[in-house]
Amino acid sequence: MKQLLILSGKGGTGKTTVAGAFISLSKAKAYADCDVDAPNLHLISHWSSAPQRSDYFGMPKARINTAKCIGCGECLSHCRFDAIKAGTPFRVKPFACEGCGVCVAACPADAVSMEPAPAGELALYRDDARVFSTAKLAMGSGTSGKLVTEVKRRMGSDAGDAELAVIDGSPGIGCPVIASISGVDMVLIIAEPSLSGISDMERIVKMAESFHVKTAVCVNKADVNPAKTEEIRAFCRERNLPFAGTIPFDTEAVKAINSGKNIAELDIPSGRAVRKVYENVMELLWKEAKQHDYKSSVGEHGGVR
Amino acid sequence: MADKPLTVAVLSGKGGTGKTLVSVNLAAAAGEAVYLDCDVEEPNGHLFFKPEKPEEETVAVKIPQIDTELCTGCRKCVEFCAFHALAVVGGHPILFGEVCHSCGGCALLCPAGAIQETDKAVGTVSSGRSGHVDVFTGRLNIGEASGIPVIKHLLGKIPSGGERPVFIDCPPGSACAVMESIKDADFCVLVAEPTVFGAHNLAMVYELVTLFRKPFGAVLNKCQEGENPSEAFCLEHQVPILGRIPFDPELGALNSEGNIAARENQRYRELFGSLLERIGKEAQHEAASDS
Numbered sequence: 001m002k003q004l005l006i007l008s009g010k011g012g013t014g015k016t017t018v019a020g021a022f023i024s025l026s027k028a029k030a031y032a033d034c035d036v037d038a039p040n041l042h043l044i045s046h047w048s049s050a051p052q053r054s055d056y057f058g059m060p061k062a063r064i065n066t067a068k069c070i071g072c073g074e075c076l077s078h079c080r081f082d083a084i085k086a087g088t089p090f091r092v093k094p095f096a097c098e099g100c101g102v103c104v105a106a107c108p109a110d111a112v113s114m115e116p117a118p119a120g121e122l123a124l125y126r127d128d129a130r131v132f133s134t135a136k137l138a139m140g141s142g143t144s145g146k147l148v149t150e151v152k153r154r155m156g157s158d159a160g161d162a163e164l165a166v167i168d169g170s171p172g173i174g175c176p177v178i179a180s181i182s183g184v185d186m187v188l189i190i191a192e193p194s195l196s197g198i199s200d201m202e203r204i205v206k207m208a209e210s211f212h213v214k215t216a217v218c219v220n221k222a223d224v225n226p227a228k229t230e231e232i233r234a235f236c237r238e239r240n241l242p243f244a245g246t247i248p249f250d251t252e253a254v255k256a257i258n259s260g261k262n263i264a265e266l267d268i269p270s271g272r273a274v275r276k277v278y279e280n281v282m283e284l285l286w287k288e289a290k291q292h293d294y295k296s297s298v299g300e301h302g303g304v305r
Numbered sequence: 306m307a308d309k310p311l312t313v314a315v316l317s318g319k320g321g322t323g324k325t326l327v328s329v330n331l332a333a334a335a336g337e338a339v340y341l342d343c344d345v346e347e348p349n350g351h352l353f354f355k356p357e358k359p360e361e362e363t364v365a366v367k368i369p370q371i372d373t374e375l376c377t378g379c380r381k382c383v384e385f386c387a388f389h390a391l392a393v394v395g396g397h398p399i400l401f402g403e404v405c406h407s408c409g410g411c412a413l414l415c416p417a418g419a420i421q422e423t424d425k426a427v428g429t430v431s432s433g434r435s436g437h438v439d440v441f442t443g444r445l446n447i448g449e450a451s452g453i454p455v456i457k458h459l460l461g462k463i464p465s466g467g468e469r470p471v472f473i474d475c476p477p478g479s480a481c482a483v484m485e486s487i488k489d490a491d492f493c494v495l496v497a498e499p500t501v502f503g504a505h506n507l508a509m510v511y512e513l514v515t516l517f518r519k520p521f522g523a524v525l526n527k528c529q530e531g532e533n534p535s536e537a538f539c540l541e542h543q544v545p546i547l548g549r550i551p552f553d554p555e556l557g558a559l560n561s562e563g564n565i566a567a568r569e570n571q572r573y574r575e576l577f578g579s580l581l582e583r584i585g586k587e588a589q590h591e592a593a594s595d596s
Contacts, residue, residue, distance in 0.1 A: 009347050011320005011477040016502060037478030038318050038509060040502040059387060080367075080408050095484060100387050100408030139513050140484035145450060171320040171477050172346035175450040178403075194561035196325065196349035203347060206447050224554075225561040251529070258501050258532060 001030065001156075002285055003165045003184040009204030011171035013192040014220040014247070017257060019168035020044045021264035021274040026282070029162035032155040033134040034148045034180040035170035036120065042134055044262050051123035056135060056150065058119030058143035059099025062092045068111035075103035075112060095140045120147055124154055131158040145175035152180070164285075173207045181207070186214045186285045188244065193219055193228035201232065205241065215241055216284055218277045222246035242284050245277040310339075310464065311588055312471040314490035314519075318506030320477035322498045323526035323550065326560055327577075328474040329353045330567040331494075331584070334577035337437045337469045341459055343486040344476040345428060345443035345452035352563045356433025356440040364443075364458045365424035366407040373397045375419035382411035382420060403450055428455035432462065436568070439469075452476070456485045463489065470585075479509045487514070492588040493521040494547065497535035504534035511542060520591035522547040524580065545587065548580040 004022070006015045016033075019041060023031050033041035064075070066089040076084040083096035084103065092103075094117070104112045119141040125132040133155035137144050152167065159165060167184065170176040181187065187208045191201040201217065208215040217236050222229040229246060236243040250270035253263050263271040264278070315328040325342075329350050332340040342350040351359070369382070369391075376397050383391045383398050390405040391398045398411075402425060412420040428445045443459040445452040463471050475486040487493055493514045497507040507523070514521045522545040525536055529552040539546050550556070556573065559566045566573035 008320075010349075011347075012322055012498070013320075037480045038320075038506045040319070040505055043501050043505060078409070078413065095481075098406055098408070100406055100410055101385065102408050102410040102413060105385065105410060105414055137480050139479055139509075139516055140481060142451075142453075142481040144480050173447055174346045174445060174452055174482075178448075178450055192321075195352045195563035197561075199349060199352055200347040203447060210448055224557055228561060254500055254529075255531065258499075258534060260501070 001159055001162050001165055002186070003167060004281070004285055005167045005169050005180055005184040005187050006190060007169040007177065007181070007187055007204055007208070008171060008190045009173065009200035010192060010197050013190045013197065015190050016040045016044070016168050017253065017263060018188070018190055018220070018274060018277070019166055020262035021271070022166050022278055022281075024262050024264045025275060025278045026164050026166065028164050028166045029130045030155050030159035030165040031132050031167065032151050032165065033168045034151055034176060035168060036135045036137045036144050036147045036151065036176060037170055039134050039136055041168045042123070044257065044260055045125070045132055047125045047132065049125070049127065051125040054122050055118045056120040056122050056147055057116050058141055058146060059117070060114040061094050061097045061099060061117040062101070062103050062112050063115045064090050064092055065111045065113065068109050070109045070111070072108060074106040074108060078102050078106040098142060119143055122150060122154065124158065126158060131155060145179035148176045148179035152183075173203055177207065181211050181213060184213060186216070188281055189215060189217045191217055191219050191232050193222055193225040193232060195228070198228060198231060198235070202235070205239065214284065216244045216281060217241055218244040219246045221249040223248045244280040244284070245273065247273040247277060310467055310469055310471055311585065312463065312473065312489055312491045313494060313584060313588070314473040314475055314487040314492070315494045315496060316475040316483055316487060316510050317477060317496040318479055318510040319498070319503055322496045322503055324496050325349045325353070325474055326526070327494060327496050327524055328472045329565055330573065330577040331581050332438045332472045333436070333565045333567040334574060334581050335470050339439045339464065339469055339471040340441065340474070341462065341471065342442045342474045343456050343459060343482070344474055345445040345455040345459070346476060348442050348444055350474050351431070351440060351442045353565050354435035354438060354440045355563070356435045359431040359433030359440075359442070361429050361431040363426045364428045364430055364455045365426050366454050367409060367422040368402050368405050368407060368425045369400060369411045369420045370423045371398055371400070372419045372421065375417050377417050377419070379416065381414050381416060385410050385414050403448065428452070430455065430458050430462065452482050453485055456482060460489060479513045483513065484517070487517065487519060490519060492584060492591065493519045494584065495521055495523045495544070496526055497523055498527045499525065499529065499533035499535055501534050504538045507535050507538055511544065520588060522584070522587055524548050524550065526550045527552045547583050547587065548576070550576065
């Protein structure tokens with residue numbers, strides 16, 4: 001199974017809109033939403049059956065047994081995350097606690113323990129033909145990389161004979177992105193023709209290059225600033241990155257999304273353009289010559305954070 | 306006003322709704338102000354402010370350094386590490402630096418005193434000035450997993466007193482980095498766009514600011530004819546709508562070229578000026594009803 005990951009660096013460039021279109025055009029049997037901070041793909045995916053939901057446990061959180069606490073302050077002085085509140089008794093600030101366990105080791109009274117803490121919810125949609133894996137991180141939680149890894153694992157183990165998996169990624173370059181990129185066959189970057197869009201694209205391109213994964217770029221809302229679109233093309237030429245095409249700004253696209261449709265289903269300018277981008281990306285994805293063996297560079301330590 | 310300056314965090318859940326547009330223009334409209342870009346994975350505010358001669362500081366975290374001469378191979382550190390950042394290879398632990406959380410537990414526990422902590426750079430904070438605005442930008446190094454240390458360092462730049470309002474441009478999402486960024490804010494501005502995606506992610510940050518009991522209001526961006534699911538959400542949940550920014554190709558053009566609309570265009574100077582006034586009033590109202 002080939003895995004195509006859609007990233008952007010900058011948020012709001014159209015990752016989910018393009019992912020939705022690609023899923024529809026390819027009739028993908030396996031897909032996932034790895035933007036666990038702000039998942040949206042389920043809003044334009046149509047499933048008649050409810051998903052199988054399960055709790056996601058991130059890092060455990062410290063708990064102080066107030067009956068045993070002697071108030072010595074060892075936990076407070078050793079905690080690097082400002083997660084202990086002084087007082088009688090001492091308390092743990094659950095949102096600040098990262099689950100390292102230093103307080104447990106430091107406590108002379110055996111008053112601190114680590115307790116499992118739910119940090120989100122996984123949802124798996126499945127029928128005879130398809131699987132869709134998604135998740136939502138709990139408010140203010142860390143460890144999103146670990147959750148992303150779990151979302152992909154669940155998609156993979158239920159993918160059956162699917163030839164293609166489409167994965168919607170998250171913005172940024174941090175832990176969820178690192179976790180999502182590990183093991184995919186190709187990254188498609190959705191860029192936006194603005195000063196901010198170009199700056200963010202350059203950072204995500206460097207990120208993808210450090211993983212030695214095949215990367216292509218397309219520009220969304222390309223006609224909003226044709227000069228900047230041209231700059232992106234030039235950047236791709238210079239860096240030898242395949243340019244997968246452009247999608248115009250289209251008010252009809254907003255209407256389509258708000259009515260739960262994907263743009264590829266409709267005969268609108270953005271829909272026609274995304275079909276062309278899709279054809280280019282599929283050609284690149286299935287091209288035999290693999291540039292690098294990138295899977296070895298990440299390993300299981302790819303996205304624990 | 307109290308002795309503490311007004312601190313406003315701008316967040317959205319969804320990316321690309323206009324957090325940077327709103328926070329940069331609010332700071333520009335405020336005259337003397339402080340702007341912090343906490344979107345350390347993809348900072349963009351500096352592209353608009355173009356601060357002159359910014360000074361750059363390195364942000365470092367502590368990582369363990371293992372002295373293999375002293376190490377007895379007891380594995381205490383490996384067993385302790387909750388993040389699986391240490392593994393024994395060839396009789397001694399080696400470090401996977403990118404997943405180390407710098408908790409210091411391994412150094413604390415090592416019975417042989419074989420672990421010292423050393424600095425590892427994970428990003429930078431640069432400080433500069435643009436017009437009347439002090440501009441602070443955090444940048445996470447590419448390949449680093451967590452921006453939290455950079456955000457913490459950046460928030461340390463907030464002046465402890467004075468009159469100048471502070472504007473915090475937050476990262477997208479509603480996870481740890483956002484929580485860290487809004488921790489010190491007196492007021493949160495939620496920027497939402499008129500799509501079901503925008504409304505869905507607005508609901509998430511609404512939950513976050515409610516959970517942290519922060520006073521807040523919404524700014525509706527990219528408003529155009531037709532339905533606005535984010536507006537519907539605000540009305541349903543009684544979220545005060547602080548202002549509306551129209552979908553406007555002229556604003557889009559200014560913004561895509563890295564220009565600050567409130568500095569270049571009279572209409573937007575007025576729009577962000579009155580938005581700022583409204584935020585000031587809401588924040589004061591909240592402070593009064595709190596005490």
